[in-house]
Amino acid sequence: MTTILPRREVLIVGFGWTGAIVAEQMTREGLDVIALERGLWRDTSTDYAVNNAQDEVRYRYRDELFEDLSRETLTFRNEGGQEALPMRMLGSFLPGTNVGGSGVHWNGQTWRFLPTDFQVRSHNIERYGEDAIPEDMTVQDWGVTYDELEPHYDTFDKLCGIAGKAGNLGGEIQDGGNPFEGPRSSEYPNPPMEMVAAPLRFADAARELGYQPFPGPSANMSQAYTNPLGVSLAPCSYCGFCEKYACGNYSKATSATTILPALMQRENFTLRTGAMVLRVETRDGQATGVTYVTTEGEEFFQPADMVFLCTYITHNVNLLMQSGIGEIYDPQTGEGQVGRNYAYQAMSGANVFYDQDFAVNPFVGAGALGQVIDEFNGDNFDHTGLGFIGGGYIAQWQTNGRPIEHHPVPSDTPTFGLGWKQAVRENYNHTIGVGAHGAVHSYRGNHLDLDPTYRDAYGRPLMRLTFDFKQNDIAMSNYLTDRVAEIARAMGGRRVDVSPLKTPYDITPYQTTHNTGGHIMGDSPSNSVTNKYNQSWDISNLFLMGAGNFPHNPGYNPTATVAALAYHSLAEIKRSYLQNPGPLVQA
Amino acid sequence: MQMSRRAFLAGVSTFALTAAASAREYRGGIPWHPGASLPPPAFDPDDVYFTAEERAFVTAAVDRLIPADDFPSASELGVVDFIDHQLAGAYGRGDIYYMQGPFRDGLATQGYQAQAPALLYRQAIADIRQGLADAGQPDFVELGPEEQDLVLTRLSEGRETLAHTDAKTFFDTLWQNTQEGYFGDPVYGGNRNMEAWRMINFPGARYDYRPWIDHGGEAVILEPVSVGGRMVP
Ligand SMILES: Cc1cc2nc3c(=O)[nH]c(=O)nc-3n(C[C@H](O)[C@H](O)[C@H](O)COP(=O)(O)OP(=O)(O)OC[C@H]3O[C@@H](n4cnc5c(N)ncnc54)[C@H](O)[C@@H]3O)c2cc1C
Numbered sequence: 001m002t003t004i005l006p007r008r009e010v011l012i013v014g015f016g017w018t019g020a021i022v023a024e025q026m027t028r029e030g031l032d033v034i035a036l037e038r039g040l041w042r043d044t045s046t047d048y049a050v051n052n053a054q055d056e057v058r059y060r061y062r063d064e065l066f067e068d069l070s071r072e073t074l075t076f077r078n079e080g081g082q083e084a085l086p087m088r089m090l091g092s093f094l095p096g097t098n099v100g101g102s103g104v105h106w107n108g109q110t111w112r113f114l115p116t117d118f119q120v121r122s123h124n125i126e127r128y129g130e131d132a133i134p135e136d137m138t139v140q141d142w143g144v145t146y147d148e149l150e151p152h153y154d155t156f157d158k159l160c161g162i163a164g165k166a167g168n169l170g171g172e173i174q175d176g177g178n179p180f181e182g183p184r185s186s187e188y189p190n191p192p193m194e195m196v197a198a199p200l201r202f203a204d205a206a207r208e209l210g211y212q213p214f215p216g217p218s219a220n221m222s223q224a225y226t227n228p229l230g231v232s233l234a235p236c237s238y239c240g241f242c243e244k245y246a247c248g249n250y251s252k253a254t255s256a257t258t259i260l261p262a263l264m265q266r267e268n269f270t271l272r273t274g275a276m277v278l279r280v281e282t283r284d285g286q287a288t289g290v291t292y293v294t295t296e297g298e299e300f301f302q303p304a305d306m307v308f309l310c311t312y313i314t315h316n317v318n319l320l321m322q323s324g325i326g327e328i329y330d331p332q333t334g335e336g337q338v339g340r341n342y343a344y345q346a347m348s349g350a351n352v353f354y355d356q357d358f359a360v361n362p363f364v365g366a367g368a369l370g371q372v373i374d375e376f377n378g379d380n381f382d383h384t385g386l387g388f389i390g391g392g393y394i395a396q397w398q399t400n401g402r403p404i405e406h407h408p409v410p411s412d413t414p415t416f417g418l419g420w421k422q423a424v425r426e427n428y429n430h431t432i433g434v435g436a437h438g439a440v441h442s443y444r445g446n447h448l449d450l451d452p453t454y455r456d457a458y459g460r461p462l463m464r465l466t467f468d469f470k471q472n473d474i475a476m477s478n479y480l481t482d483r484v485a486e487i488a489r490a491m492g493g494r495r496v497d498v499s500p501l502k503t504p505y506d507i508t509p510y511q512t513t514h515n516t517g518g519h520i521m522g523d524s525p526s527n528s529v530t531n532k533y534n535q536s537w538d539i540s541n542l543f544l545m546g547a548g549n550f551p552h553n554p555g556y557n558p559t560a561t562v563a564a565l566a567y568h569s570l571a572e573i574k575r576s577y578l579q580n581p582g583p584l585v586q587a
Numbered sequence: 588m589q590m591s592r593r594a595f596l597a598g599v600s601t602f603a604l605t606a607a608a609s610a611r612e613y614r615g616g617i618p619w620h621p622g623a624s625l626p627p628p629a630f631d632p633d634d635v636y637f638t639a640e641e642r643a644f645v646t647a648a649v650d651r652l653i654p655a656d657d658f659p660s661a662s663e664l665g666v667v668d669f670i671d672h673q674l675a676g677a678y679g680r681g682d683i684y685y686m687q688g689p690f691r692d693g694l695a696t697q698g699y700q701a702q703a704p705a706l707l708y709r710q711a712i713a714d715i716r717q718g719l720a721d722a723g724q725p726d727f728v729e730l731g732p733e734e735q736d737l738v739l740t741r742l743s744e745g746r747e748t749l750a751h752t753d754a755k756t757f758f759d760t761l762w763q764n765t766q767e768g769y770f771g772d773p774v775y776g777g778n779r780n781m782e783a784w785r786m787i788n789f790p791g792a793r794y795d796y797r798p799w800i801d802h803g804g805e806a807v808i809l810e811p812v813s814v815g816g817r818m819v820p
Contacts, residue, residue: 057775076697086687364799
């Protein structure tokens, strides 16, 4: 039996980063807004207090902040001919499951994409010719430009109090920042974080090799900060429990530390937790609302005028499929858009091992404490003759010294036993990691659809992920890894071990929670699920937020772009849709 | 029936119970209760899973994975107690893992495809011991250190075929759990007296390192702290 609830004007499904952004913007318009979140209410002082937060077993290894796969997971295979099997435990990516979503336990490395990233197809063809894009690489222009997004990137930077140094202010290149970035309308709201020794070593080596290192843009506070909503954050204390942990110190920008204290006061906002949305209901080309089930198993229908899906990319795509909205992509025929252009991130790196006379103190860390070079990202370098497009940033982040996860040893160390134990002891405080954070370009064979065999706890088919790194990803990543190795060798260690991109893609080791695509944006319903305002082409009162909109995944972390796209969409909704509901772009 | 930990947490954090429509509805402010905080789950040494023989097997195995030298071995730091307790609870049961069938052997890239961890240990230990018996060899705990290492190495390389479960999955899980017990917070029964942290000079659950940002490559050596404070079981 389904209970029908009173109708609301705006319904938000999922209350992580984008859910909170949508709620804040829509309540400001005086609309009656409700958010449905499957997980629990969670807040800093009650749930993440500093005397509990720094617990590696509980949070990293018993998944306290992560998705509960017994309710819902996906199946996975590397390529079409294989049998997909369920992701039984989390590994490669770790989405969140409570109020705040994945944003609770992100690192806070807060990047803007390059202007050319949004024109990935036309730009590369213009510069390198038609052959630059292989036939089965399905990258396309995004339908939105950097200049259109810039004001919204700026809004997010200020909401979060991002610490950094601008490299390009209104077209003027600035010393000490990223000279390759798109023009910014203003300086970062906070100065860069104070650096520890490891990133400084990296920066010195990079400079010697002729590169222009700069401090990584960070959502860990470099000083106390009060944002435009009047919410205050505290200086980061470098505790080294950032990624995969909630911050106990109000020092990392999350929805709880930047938006919720202001939003929760507003009388026109309601949050319901323990509400697992199963389907978007539609009639005559409009969403009528959603069906959800509570923790106790009761089913409800929540009607609404507008529906925003903010459930993280994998769940947004799954909800479309479960609701029968749009046609599921078939890589054989190329028909259908839902599930197309799934992409990820190509990670590789090197470890520099030092003698005992240089201590790294890896535990003095923060999620986005680091130095970076951007010479090899996007199209910042000439790709002529290289056999690939795109790139990634190269960085030294000193994030943590948490010893279950972090105990680097040389590659010829025995797997276990006395030799391993001694190597752990000798290298724990004397190793610096350097990484390349590479793009993944979309390919025909990488996609999401529904699994024929496995079902979730609600009886629905599991979503199926088919993904592997393809030729461009591998060639690009190997090129970046060679550059990483050169810098690593210039960092004065006694030994350097290089770890290239691991292929085929393996769903077990953590890589990044930067899944992208599957409900991509574009300029026509024939090549995308949403228009440039992330409005469904099929259902004009349905909006999809998140990295599912990315037609490919550039060489940066996604969240600032996820947020900028959300603000860009909301600005157009406020400007046009609220007065005049309907398609914001004519198909 | 035992209430799952998550259901229990959901219960305690329930703020405003309104109509049936919305078991948990929040409006008009940040919900906050004095004294509400979520400490780590308590370690209960009596809440255990292993049989005596399984315990002996795991003790021998983890002491080959992390043997004693100038610093304690895995079992000396309580790793067996840690694993035993973990397998008796939500982790062992696989409460938050996807545990629906069919179970099939996957490709290496498809990750964990075994039954829940507690059952994995039970099946694997029985199969390994049976395999040794069938080959006319002594039980695992009776083998010399080199022979034990050989068995573990064969498991780790997936060169052993077990009747009921996957050898490499067992090895990977055992090795992972051993490191969790050795290096994890002592509130879970392992890393006794924070000895593993002292071995590498990890200061534990401290939260403010600002005085040491500018350490200039000098080792920062601080007494470690547990989430349970300095006093540990
Ligand atoms: C370990 C980690 C590190 C990261 N580091 C960085 C970084 O350094 N830089 C960066 O840019 N990005 C980083 N990210 C990514 C970042 O967290 C995400 O990009 C961001 O949180 C996405 O926002 P979202 O709103 O799309 O999803 P989320 O913030 O994940 O929110 C989704 C919400 O929807 C809820 N939900 C899902 N399904 C349903 C349903 N059916 N019904 C009801 N509710 C549902 C979830 O419980 C969740 O609360 C990291 C992520 C992780 C996990």
